[in-house]
Amino acid sequence: xxxxxxxxKPPSRVTEQDKAILQLKQTRDKxxxxxxxxxxxxxxxxxxxxxxxxxxxxxxxxxxxxxxxxQEQILSKTDGQLENLERMVHDxxxxxxxxxxxxxxxxxxxxLKKLNDLLSIDEIEKVMDETRExxxxxxxxxxxxxxxxTENDENEVxxxxxxxxxxxxxxxxxxxxxxxxxxxxxxxxxEKKKERTKENTREAIALEA
Amino acid sequence: xxxxxxxxxxxxxxxxxxxxHSDTRAKQLAAWKSLILEYYRVTKQAVVDIRxxxxxxxxxxxxxxxxxxxxxxxxxLEELAKSGNASPLDKTKQRWLIYWHTLEEWGEIIYNWAxxxxxxxxxxxxxxxxQGEDTTDQEFYGLDTEVLIRALRTLEANKKAELILFDDxxxxxxx
Numbered sequence: 001x002x003x004x005x006x007x008x009k010p011p012s013r014v015t016e017q018d019k020a021i022l023q024l025k026q027t028r029d030k031x032x033x034x035x036x037x038x039x040x041x042x043x044x045x046x047x048x049x050x051x052x053x054x055x056x057x058x059x060x061x062x063x064x065x066x067x068x069x070x071q072e073q074i075l076s077k078t079d080g081q082l083e084n085l086e087r088m089v090h091d092x093x094x095x096x097x098x099x100x101x102x103x104x105x106x107x108x109x110x111x112l113k114k115l116n117d118l119l120s121i122d123e124i125e126k127v128m129d130e131t132r133e134x135x136x137x138x139x140x141x142x143x144x145x146x147x148x149x150t151e152n153d154e155n156e157v158x159x160x161x162x163x164x165x166x167x168x169x170x171x172x173x174x175x176x177x178x179x180x181x182x183x184x185x186x187x188x189x190x191e192k193k194k195e196r197t198k199e200n201t202r203e204a205i206a207l208e209a
Numbered sequence: 210x211x212x213x214x215x216x217x218x219x220x221x222x223x224x225x226x227x228x229x230h231s232d233t234r235a236k237q238l239a240a241w242k243s244l245i246l247e248y249y250r251v252t253k254q255a256v257v258d259i260r261x262x263x264x265x266x267x268x269x270x271x272x273x274x275x276x277x278x279x280x281x282x283x284x285x286l287e288e289l290a291k292s293g294n295a296s297p298l299d300k301t302k303q304r305w306l307i308y309w310h311t312l313e314e315w316g317e318i319i320y321n322w323a324x325x326x327x328x329x330x331x332x333x334x335x336x337x338x339x340q341g342e343d344t345t346d347q348e349f350y351g352l353d354t355e356v357l358i359r360a361l362r363t364l365e366a367n368k369k370a371e372l373i374l375f376d377d378x379x380x381x382x383x384x
């Protein structure tokens with residue numbers, strides 16, 4: 001056995017708890033085997049008792065039945081023990097699960113702490129202050145720049161605006177020059193003209209056909 | 210013990226004599242190999258002892274009064290060993306283990322069972338695996354402990370399990 005364990009190169013992943021669980025389970029197996037044996041015995045003894053009664057050996061049958069009863073009691077006792085063992089195994093296994101949960105939480109905690117260290121409050125405040133300062137500076141620059149523009153170019157800008165407005169007004173209301181001579185109203189009736197146009201259209205149709 | 214359905218060769222007297230012609234012999238050995246594996250699978254046995262082999266109906270057909278000679282049995286067992294279906298238990302090659310699944314296959318079957326039943330990360334006794342109430346419908350129920358340990362060793366080599374053997378405790382932890 002010693003050779004077997006020393007031969008192993010990688011560290012065993014079997015913990016002491018695992019061994020304890022194994023031992024418990026092994027005991028459980030033994031009890032189960034024991035129960036199997038008793039159950040078989042019980043079956044045999046029942047048959048035997050029947051035979052004895054058939055052979056009118058009442059005393060011996062009674063003795064046998066007493067023995068059977070005793071064994072039945074043992075069986076129910078072992079059932080109780082079995083339950084205890086199983087509960088123990090479950091408790092152990094559950095404790096291991098809990099351990100894993102705690103381990104997991106620990107790892108998460110460490111990681112969170114590391115992240116928090118990276119993000120210290122002082123630093124965040126510093127960054128926020130700097131950002132605020134930066135924004136204020138930008139605003140100042142904006143103010144300065146826009147102020148300069150009004151002083152220098154305000155007049156020009158206004159003049160351009162006026163010019164644009166004036167142009168628009170001109171477009172909307174074109175001025176009519178006064179010295180334009182309008183043609184006189186024709187004295188002839190317009191009907192003749194109409195006939196002529198009709199003839200023209202007829203010719204065009206004939207040509208096309 | 211379940212009854213095996215004997216193949217036609219079993220009632221064929223020349224089957225019990227090693228054939229001199231190489232083609233015939235190859236066929237004969239192949240038939241014997243599958244018969245042996247089938248017989249051990251049905252009867253859930255694992256060990257062949259060549260010295261006691263003639264008490265087994267497998268190599269001794271009383272109906273036709275034929276026995277397979279020990280040399281032939283050894284030859285067949287060596288053939289089986291080549292395909293990973295048998296291995297000698299001692300150096301004199303008198304006792305053999307028969308694997309009607311190869312050890313790797315057994316390992317996989319057991320590991321799949323452990324996976325399906327949530328036994329990964331927990332400990333099982335070997336008794337629980339081959340005799341327990343959870344495995345009665347499994348193929349490895351009633352499997353020989355030696356074969357089981359060897360199969361689990363293949364899992365151990367793949368880091369899927371670790372055997373726990375101390376004092377008289379025999380168990381395995383699956384990973």
